[in-house]
Amino acid sequence: MSLPIFWLQPDFSMAAVLLFFRLFFEACFLALQQLFGNKLRTLLSLLGITIGIWCVIMVFSAVDSLEYSIRKSFEQLGDDVVYVNTMPWGEDPRENYWKYMRRPEPSYRDFEAIQANCQTAGKTSFSVFIGGSNTESKLGQAAGVFYMGVTPDYKDIFGLEFEQGRYFTPNSFFRGQNEVVIGYEVYKALFREGESALGRWIKSKGQKLKVVGVLKKEGKDLINPINFDNVAIIPYNTARKYINLGRSAMNRGRSSISVKAETEVDVEALKTELVGVLRASRRLPPKEEDNFALNTLSILSNFLSSIFGVINLAGLFIGGFAIIVGVFSVANIMFVSVKERTNLIGVKKALGAKRYMILMEFLIESILLCLFGGAIGLLFVYLAALAVTHFADFPIFLSSYNAILGLSIAAFSGVIAGIIPAYSASKMEAVEAMRAGR
Incomplete structure (x- = not known):
């Protein structure tokens, strides 16, 4: 043709x-x-x-x-943040379940080692999850409030925004003062909407906590890695009054370390340095494999x-x-x-x-x-x-x-x-x- x-x-x-x-x-x-x-x-x-x-x-x-x-929903995790966990996110936990169960949880000592020795880390946070608890105030009650103890950099790593009040002061962290930052849904259940909750006291697990901040409402996402609407955040030293932070099996999965890369530092460079710092902190022999996992948002994205x-x-x-x-x-x-x-x-x-x-x-x-x-x-x-x-x-x-x-x-x-x-x-x-x- x-x-x-x-x-x-x-x-x-x-x-x-x-x-x-x-x-x-x-x-x-x-x-x-x-x-x-x-x-x-x-x-x-x-x-x-x-x-x-x-x-x-x-x-x-x-x-x-x-x-x-x-x-x-995953944006709050941050694409320049490395999470220290016992198992990798991209692997089926059933494949090597017992291997990961034998690994130690991220500890406060690991957190201190990263803060002291990791040059590529901009901010580092240690958090411990206390679990759900019924909470009450003079005006109302809230069931299943999710309590967690955190260190100072947690606010900056996760980008917490406030409807009322503020974050904890350095003195609050150092002294372990009975202060709390609550999510918006917790605030609505415990207080009258529109009124200030600052300076009010709430009670949970026998502890009285003073409200210093209320987080902005997040709304409903399809997946909430951390539901900040139903959370109560307290200083780490205050959390030690609630639970034993030892290596008990009852505490597995409760602790986490989040490391945000320094400005203009590649995440892979941060991960490389974290491997050396954590191996030294845990005194692992050269031939022994890592007993921790470093996870990033890119794993979930892929x-x-x-x-x-x-x-x-x-x-x-x-x-x-x-x-x-x-x-x-x-x-x-x-x-x-x-x-x-x-x-x-x-x-x-x-x-x-x-x-x-x-x-x-x-x-x-x-x-x-x-x-x-x-x-x-x-x-x-x-x-x-x-x-x-x-x-x-x-x-x-x-x-x-x-x-x-x-x-x-x-x-x-x-x-x-x-x-x-x-x-x-x-x-x-x-x-x-x-x-x-x-």
């Missing part, structure tokens, strides 16, 4: 541009004729494209929304990306079948359209129309038909996203990227569906076409 001279030597003159727009608008007009002249046939044929685009883009939109919600990639591929695979059916349906419309306009094709050829003009005319018509089906599919995606957001309380959005992707898939489907009918129309001879069209 020889290529038209128009494709080999493109003509960008004003006449060629005007001709292209004339062909384009004529193809649009004929496409609309197909839509409104044979409504039922056209809509049934476009149903495959519509369903296919709906399936693919709905899955992509749901996954993007889910990924956005999860990543937003894990999530692989999962969402598989889900997206599954959505493309499922929607692809509907799109293939739609391509065959549109191709059928185009063959019928060519058959109905055979006489008109012959007249155009007799009047001097080139092969590429006929081919372009039918190809544009096919693309426009598929774009129409794709637009309907995107409309259904938008309506479904609104319904899910309203009734399921889970925000789903149709991004501009997914909308453009959906229309691009529809346009490509139009090219595939229309290329053979358009080519067969362009090959017709003028006299034979006029005879066959009688």
